[in-house]
Every structure is written in structure tokens, then in C-alpha cells.
Amino acid sequence: MNQVARIPHERAPLSASLWAATANAAPERPALTGAAEAETVVIGAGFTGLSAALHLAEEGHRVIVLEAETPGWGASGRNGGQVNPGLKDDPYVLEAKYGALGHRMCERAAGGGALVFDLIKKHGIQCDAANVGWVRSATNERTMRKLQETGRQWRKTGHAVDEIDAAEMARILGYSGYVGGLIDRRGGNLHPLNYALGLAAAAEKAGAKIHGDSRVLDLKSEGETVTVSTAQGKVTAARALICTNAYTGPLANPLGRSVVPVTSVQVATEPLSDNVARSILPEGHSPTDTRRLILYFRKDAQGRFIMGGRGAMKDADVLKRQQALREISEQLYPQLKGVAWQHAWGGNVAMTRNHEPGMHLIAPNVMAGIGFNGRGVGMATVMGTLLADWASGCPQDELDFPVSKARPIPFHRFRHLGVGATVAWFRVLDRLGL
Template identity: 40%
Template sequence: MARQEALSLWHAVSRDRHPRPMLEDRLDVDLAIVGGGFTGLSSALHAAGKGLSVAVLEAEIIAWGATGRNAGFVVPNFAKMDPDAIVAHLGAQLGERLIGFAAGSADLVFNLIERHGIACDAVQNGWIQAAHSQAALGTIQSRARQWEERGRPAVMLDSQQTEALTGARGYAGGWMDRSGGVLNPVEFARGLADAAEKAGARIFERARVTSIDRASDGWTLTTPSGPVRAGKVLIATNAYGGALNPTLQRTYFPLKVFQIATRPLPSKMRQRLLPGGQGFSDTRRNLITFRFDARNRLISGGMHVVGAGADTRVPQTIWRRLARCLELPDLPPLEYSWSGIAAVEPDFLPHLIDLGPGLMAARACNGRGIAMTTAMGKVLADWAAGTEGRDLPLPFAPPAPIPFHSLLRYAPNILLPWSMLRDRLDQAG
């Protein structure tokens, strides 16, 4: 049976946690950050590096939310839109700035790891996306071309190259961004926290913010342990913000994603699959992903219709699907399973949300959390230091609640059977 006691595999296998203190008195800072995930920690590191006084207020522990519950893929592109479509959607100026932001996001992650000596089993050997049908192959050929035209290390793969690099058979071809990779997300987050503290930021755990109110000289954040006054405030909670700002809750779809990790694979079985250590995803709507950790556990994930018993039922479904698709009748059993909530924007792009003078919310997950949120932290530090929101390389606007959100919020999970049927029809065609 899979182990369920840890928040995720990464919490279970990572080094001893360095607890951060609780907030015990009132505090006065230039920048208060609500949320101790990748966005908040990267923002704290980069803002402190600019000489700002910074406090991170995490309601639970560092990497408690989606930051510690993902699969550890570092992917420097967008989940749905390709560069040409982004330019058409946002216009040439902002579109190209956003594309440039994403293009360098993985390199930023791995450069931070090297600069700060973060031990997180990081491997930057690329991210591979395989086409599950001939129609999908045409789409990703165009995708790879668009990124290559913008100077990215994008490489097209035919079916034989895809099989050789991944060990997965039956794909029409694929492409690889050589700047992508994999890592242990909890260790990376803890390393960012350590680096931020060394730069002068203060990080507090068990410091739940219950309200954010306008003050004459900035904002006042209320916590059970005392108030925090800040010149500027960043809400970096993604889908884990609770009721802190009900308007924000209506601007994204919460998507429950399950992850699994098997027991370590025998060496002979391991040698066939991803011999270069890359991360893998395909083009299905109900996509298949897989990678290995440092102990050769096979890690995969997926979304399924959420219902009674899902936390037990879905991991086994993902395991069986993985064994079938990778032709592994002797796939070792599950060792860990876990789940998390991703924030999905209607256009699947990162967004900065203007909540008032000096009050910002930021979301960049959409299935690309590690690269995008870490890079977003560098941008948000510029905002905290005085750059106007309209001059940042990301869409910046007041909140735009999704119409009929209460009815549509679970649509991504509920519509999964239709997506799976379309995947089968694609391959049949």
C-alpha cells in the first residue's frame, strides 16, 4: 500500500526541516508576503536583495501547499498557449515580454540553485513533450519552431528519437526544451527560504493572515499573534488562500491533481526509461507525465473525477495506467501517493492582480508552477522596489471574477471523461 502519512513524497524524504519562528509581536516592513511557497520565497529573496525589509507570513509550514505537492518538473513554457498565440492575445509588446519571461524561467531556477548551493537533486537535462497522435505532432512541431525562433534550445524529435530518449513506445514524435529539468520541490523551497533569510528577509510559520486592511501609510495585516504593517503587500497563496480575499477565489479554477511514486525500480527496468534523467509529459488532455527521483522511484500524476474514495482509488488508477502505457507488467507497487490543488487561469497564463495601491496578488501555476512562480518572484521584487505594474512583463489588471464561478469551479475535473474520450478518438484517427 502507498504511504499516506506525509504531505508528499518530498516532505517524507527531504532533509530535517528547519522550523521558522511564529510571529510574536507587531512588525513594520517594506513588503509583507502572504504565503511561503515558490512565489513568496522567491519574491522575498529578490526583494531582500534590493535592500527592502521583508516578512513572509506562512499559515502552515514552508512548502505546505502546491509548492510541496507537485511532481518537481521545471518547465519553461506555457501549458496551453504557444508564443504566436500569446502575441495575438496580448499584443506584440506585452506578449513578447511575457514570452521572454517564461523562456528564461528554468535557467533562473537552476542558476539560483547553483548560486545559493541548494541541495535539491536538481537535474537540468531537458523536458520532453511527446505527441500522442499525428494531429498533436503538427501542433508541437509548430510549438518547437516558435520557441526556437526566439532563441530557445528547442529540439524536434521523431518517433524513434522520442522512444530512445523516453523508453515510451507508440508516440508519433515530440520535442524537447533542453533548459527544462526536474528537482525535489520541498528541498528547493527550503533552500530559497534559507537564501532569503541570509539576504535579510524574515520568515514566519504558523502565521495565518486573517485580514488585510488599508492604513494611512500602507496596509495592516492581522494575524492571531499580532499585526504587521507593510508599505506593500503581496498575496502569494495561489489556490490555498482560503477566505482571505473572496474576490480572488472567483478568478481561477481550483484543479485537484494527484501524484504517485513507486518503490525504486530495478536497474534493468530503470535503464530503458528516461536514461538522460529528463522530465516527460505528453499531449493528451488527460496527460501522462513521468520522471524519476534520486532513488529511482517512478513518479507520475494525473487528474481524475473527484468523488468518494478518490484519495485511495485515483492513485491506483494512475499506477495501472502508467504500467500499461510504459509496458511495465512488473512495475513496483506504490510507495507514496498525495494530492494538491493547482490554480488554473481561464487563459492558462500567469497573472498579476491589482487589488489596490501597493496590494498585489500573483498567480503563475497552470501546471508550470516551479519555473513560472520562481521567475515571478524576481518580477515582483521589482514591483516592491517601485516599478509600476504596467511596466512588468506580465498581464496586470484588477481582478476579473469568472462568471458563474460557483457552478464552473469544478469543471476541469468534472469534464475529464469527455477529455479522455477525445484523447482516444485522436489516437484512433
Template identity: 40%
Template sequence: MPGYSEPVWAEEHIRKSSGVPLESGETVDLAVVGAGILGLATAFHAARNGLKVQVIDAGRIGDGASGLNGGQVIPGLKYDPEWLLQHFGRERGEVLINFASQTADAVFDLIRKEKLDVAYNRNGWIQACHTEAALKTASSRFAQWKALGADVEMLDAQTIERLIGTSNYHGGFLDRRAGVIQPLAYTMELSRIAAAAGARITENMKCRKLEKRQDRWLLTMENGVEIGARSVLVATNAYTGNLVPGLAQTLVPLHSFQIATEPLPEHVARDILPQGHAVSDSRRILVYYRRTPDRRLILGGRGPLSRPKHIDDWSHLERAMARLFPSLSDVEISRRWYGRVAMTPDHLPHLHEPEKGLLAFVGCQGRGVGLMTAMSRRLADYILTGDQAALPFPITPIKPISFHFLRNIGVAATIGWYRMLDAIEQ
């Protein structure tokens, strides 16, 4: 497709295909299906602690959302601390608040401790508010996290205009715990350290069947190769198929589209995100954006539910860029790409263990880089010890969404309605 390609950072990191063959009859302590951030980081922690680990991915490492996302590392969950306490009760709520507060730390600490070759910037994330009502909500979020000691700040209209370079917002919420990374490099580096710890990683190998055989799980690949495992982690998230009955039907997969400009002239770029903040706005159909080290602006948001067929499928992002930054109206777009994200009906991550030794964790709600990194250590600890105290989220049953086969119609209608409301509020 003319104008469509891999993400702009794909050319920064050469991907070498993993040549580790999958041997039929092999038995491992842990089989991980899905070589994204969650799968690779869990494999790393498990292998580092002495488990025999096999990671399997149907495609190349980095081809899914872990390599295609916008690279924003945002702590917290969709909901604020007070809601978590009310919904889960004090004991579980406090565990979740503590966990959520440290998800960004998990990423940046891992990069530093393991000396990962990953470009990053930890200057914070801004939630930019396009209405007074959104600003009021952000003020409540600020007060709750500030009371817990988080490094957060409320921004007035003048300050947010200086930090972003646009007068489109009434103010906003700055979380200095957050930052940005180069996501493909991060995913590839997780693969490297997992392999160095002893995990075997096999790409381009689809697992088509999973069944329990006495005290172990039997995984059967498309080519007929079979391996056994004491435990299995299904880490496929938005790319979940029918390997675990009903799991895919608990999720609403959406497409996140992104565009990247050519490197901006210095005189144009100096007023746009001059301190390198990541930004998401408060619209119902939000847009998110950041700068790269070579002065490109990357902007993303929800796109069509079907696969893109023409560069016009990214035109809504170009209009958003022109609205926010009129000086970029005529700038050339060098890259366009998209990936799949998974939402849950309650906007919370879901942890499932339908049978002993079979785990699945799904539903990032836009915070996948930090969430999946932090959760990986907890999952590895649980697999090692069997102690549920290691898990911040409760294990819940798989509950497919009613009339899931009609999801695209419902989601398309909802997106259309939200876009109209957002347009009215501009």
C-alpha cells in the same frame, strides 16, 4: 490512510519548523502571505535589496504545491510565441516571450549562484505526442521557438521510444532548456536564503484579515496579532482564500495526484527514461513523469476534485503507468500524494494590484517552478521601484468567474468528457 503519505522526497529533507514569532505592532516594508516558491523567492530578493520583510504561512513550508509538485522545470507559457504576439501586441508580446524563454534559467541559475542544496538534472523536457494532430501542434511550437534561438528539437517515433522507453507515442518535442529538481528541497532552500538575507518567516500562522489603514496595510492573524506593512504580496495561488475579495473566484483549483514506485531493479530501469528527461504527454488529461536519482518512477496527473479517501483514488495513475510501461505492471507503489494547482479560464497567469501596494500573482498552468521563480525577481523590483516596466505581465483587474460556485460540476463534466476523448484516441 493506508498507502497515502507525503511525497517520496519528504524523507530526503528534514523540515525544521520556523520558530520566528510574529510580534504584534511590528511594521515592515513588505509582508508576504504564502511561503511557497513565489513568496519565499520574492522575500529573498526584496530582503537582499534592503527591505524589511515578513513572510507568513498558514501551514508548514513545503506543505502546499511548492513542495508537492512533480519538480518539472519547464520554460515558456501555455501559449506559443506567435499567439502571444497576436494576443498582446508586439511590444508586450515580445516582453512576455523573452521572459517566458528564461524561466527555467531563473531556477537553475539561482541554484548555482546561491549554492542551494537541491538535486537537479537539466537534460530537457519532452512533450510526447499521442496523435498525429498533437505532433503537428508540437511541430509548430518547435518552429516558433527554434526561430528564436531556443535549444529545441523534434523527435520521431523511434527516437522518442529510445528516450522514454515506450512505443505509445508518434513523436514529440524536446526542449533542452528544461529539467527537473527536488521541489521540497528547493522550497526549503529558498526559505533558508530568504532568512539569511534578513526576511523573517513565520509558519502555522493564518492571516484572516487585510485592510488599508492610511498609508499602510494592516494584517490581522487568527490569534489576533496585528502587523503593518507598506506593501503586501498575496502568494497563495491555488490555496487562496477570501483575504482578497474575489481573488479565489478567479481561479479553478484542481488536484494533481502523483505516485512513486519502489526503486526499480537496474535491468528494468535502464530502458525507462535512460537520460533522465522529464515528460508530459499531449492528452487532454495529461500524465507527466520522470525518474528520481534512486531509480524510482514518479508519475502524476489530474485526480478527483474531492479529497482522496482511498488508495483507489490513485488507480488511474497506476493504469496509465501500466499502459506506458508494461514491465512495471506489477511494481509496488511506495508513495501516493496529491496537491492543489490553480488554473485560470484563459490559461494565462494573472497579475493583480486591486489597490496600491497590494499585489497578487496567480495561475501557473503547470509551469509553476520556473514561472514563480522568474516572476519573484520582477515583483521585488516593482515593489522596490514602483516601475511597471519591471513587470512582464500586465496588471489586470480581478474578475471573478461567473457562477464560480458551480465550478466543480463543470470541471468534473469536462474532465469526464476529455477522458473519454483521450480513450478513443489511444
């Protein structure tokens, strides 16, 4: 058991993560001091940055990763651990929009599940990975029809995404309130922080250097080189990859304003007794439902029940939302009443306007991958490989993803008002079952 149960440098209601409390031991990764050189400098050590660093280091590149806190500190170490492959839009939508590139995007994103589980196997990462499928549970007939169409399109393109009826859903969940849904057999679940720590260890083994406590304060691209500076050091490199997602802030402005950070929170019980554990998600699935303010839930390897949901912004709202999640859990599973809730935490999901992640060229030798819309376990790992492709010299028009300029979302400064109003409206629609 790791002694550091709190995420440092984070406001209280978001910091006491179950994943930090149950993390594998990790080495100290001291801050960068002085001047260093690399072929590629990676900024941010979540799934995106660590996957990019690992794949580049394996190809023999000299890579330095600079992380403001510790590897996995951001969303990668706090998420629901659901491996949910693919992009938000269905395959035909992306193919209609981008033609042949749309098909390549879909295939690359769809491969996120296999990529994650293969990396875990190849590098012996201890993160309780279970390729049991990702379950999507429909709350009503309207969303069921949408899921049916999604499943149909994936199957037409050769993917194992199967429809399940209400009875099978009830059996898998141990709860009978959903009308049916999908099981995406490419997905599953894992311990996200241990996955991130495993990627970090694998990247180091392949030759990458990772520095914690090294926030990049300045980035300058001049001619053939890019220089990034931290409080105590600087790295000069041929290229930089920005992998800071919802925590980008002012770096490479307007990159951070191309996404809206939305807080997602989770709560977890103590380990359940065997009887109760057997009655909830008996086969270890991790469903996401189709509410507008989605619920996602699962058990961890020690049999704790975990419930997550989106929508909180201010600290007071975070606490209220965490309490609401406990109450919803006990409505779904009355057998949880009386069980102690031991963990509550959260983090920021980066939402984009078109629901697609962005691969943004910031300067001729600086590329960013950002905006995974709550699907980063698979897709951020995939984005790391796309960034590695680019850093290895793959021409932009041959990448399996469109490259664009980072465009700020209009009125970004007032995003809290917009998100707050949207959350309130979605809550009403969810309550009405619309």
C-alpha cells in the same frame, strides 16, 4: 530521511507526499506573535512568495513572510518537479495579443528554467536539479503538429526547443507509444520541496524573516500602509504581496475566485532495481504527454518511478485516479509489475480562464501573482521576481507582465460540477485518441 512524511492539515489521499518523506532537514519557523513592521509583507511561502522574498531581501528590503502552514506546504512542495519554462500560449499568440509587452512576457517566462537552475547553483540548494530538458510527448499526429508549431515559434525567437521523432522519443523514454514530440532544453527536473526549502533558507540568509503557522486572516490597506493580521500577531508594512495561488480561499476576495483549483495527483514506487531503472527514462528526463488529462512522469534521484495526472476532485475520485495512474504506468512500462507502490499524494493546480498567470493589483499597495496552470516551478519563481520588481518601485507599465484586476470566474461556486463534467469529457476524448 525526514520523519514527517505526511503533509499536516491535509485530507488523507493528498497528504503522504514522496517529497515530504525525502525532504532535507528544515528549521522550525515559529508563528508570528505580537506586532512587527516590514517594508514588504509576503503572504504564502511557495515558490512565488519565497522567490519574491529572496529577491527583495537581496536588494536590502526588510521582508516578512507569513505562511499558514510551513514553507512549501502548498503546490510547491508536492508537484511533479518538472521545470517546464514558458507560458501555455505560444510566443506569436502572446505577441499578437499584447504586442511588445507580449514579447517581453514570453522572454521573461522563457527565462524560468535558467532562473531556477541559476538560483539553485548560486545558493547551493540541494534538490537533485537536472537541466536535462523538458520532454513533451505527442499521443497522435494532431498534437504532434501543434507541438511542431510551438517548437518552430520558439526557435524563431532564439530558443532551444527541438523536435524529436518517434524513434528518438522511444530511446529517451524507454517506451515506444508516442509519435514524437519536443525537447525544451531550457527545462529539466528537481525535488520540488527541497527547492522550496532551499529558497526559504536563501531568503532568510539574505535577511528575510519567515513565520510558519501564521495564516493571514485579515488584510487592510489604508493610505500608505497595509496591515495583515494572523491569530497571534500583525505586520504593518508599506506593501503586501499575495502569493497563495490555488490555496487563496477567501483572502482578498475575489482573488481566489479568479482561478479554478484542479486536483493533480501522483504515485511513486519504491526505488527500482538498477536493471529496471536503466530501462525507464534512461537519461533522467521527465516527459509530459499531450493527452487532455495530461500524464507526467519521471524518476527521482533514488530511482523511484513517479507518475502524475490531473482530474480528481472528491477523495474517492482521488483514490481511483491514483490507482488508474499505477495501472497506466504498468501499461507503459510492464517491467514495473510487481514493484511496490509506496507513495500517493496530490495537490491543487490553479487554472485560469485564459491560461495566463494573473498579476492582479488588489489595492494601490497590494499585488498578487496567481494562476500558473501547472507550470509554476519556473513561472512562479519568475512571478516572484516580477512581484519584487513592482515592490521595488518599477512602474506598472514598465513591468514585463500585464497588471489587471482580479475577476471572479462566473459560477465559481459550481466549479466542481464544471470541472467534473470537463474531466469526464476529456477522458472520453483521450480514450478515443482524439
